[in-house]
Amino acid sequence: MNAEIRKLERDNLTEAYGVASQRLLPWDVLNAPFEGAWCALPPGGTSTAHSHHEYELFIAMTGRAVIDVDGEKRDFAAGDVAHLLPGSVHYIHNDADTDFEWYAVWWDSEMTDRFAARHRANTEAAHTDPGQS
Template sequence: MVEIRKLDRDNLEPAYGLDGQRLLPWPALNAPFEGAWCVLRAGTESTPHSHHEYEIFIAMKGAAELDVDGERHDFVAGDIVHLPPGCTHKVVNGGAEDFEYYGVWWDADMSEKFLARHEERSR
């Protein structure tokens, strides 16, 4: 059965200096990853951070800069970036309009839990 989740712009939650909507919890979805729709308001930047997960960002709307370990890169709608574990990163929106991207992250633990749920549901 197909289930479509709508983006609820009126109820985005703050995290890491931006507003977002997390992918999980979603009872019908069994995935080996987590994700979030992210909105970085005009003239702001996300909180610099690093973590052990692998991560990709998919730029959906607008233009910003991605700062990875102190090196800046243009990041515009249509771009996809891979962030390896341990890098310190933030997104900087110096523009006059909001920037939107989708972030997806995963690690070995998420994969193992996915496989266990998959096996359980297959029985």
């Protein structure tokens, strides 16, 4: 099979930025130019306001909440996607009566460069391996 499936382990979520989450990496089979995490916020919960140097996407999976980016609050619900620029101060508040879950993906130029280098090395190794046809 040319696909790997990583299961969400809800009983083993860890805390980051005030949110229960499961990080995408490390995952030995994945070479990607980004990192990510499944995130869950209980009713009434608020993530820690923060900013960072990476670009970020939030993909709302279940429930609804309010996202605050640089002081601008917007409704954010399952099916919505938010794009956050580096340096933007952001947090999510779950004002609903059910869990809010989203997937966060982030990247920067260093991650992209590391991905490209690994990809080139893997491609070159595959073409020089005498066991490959």
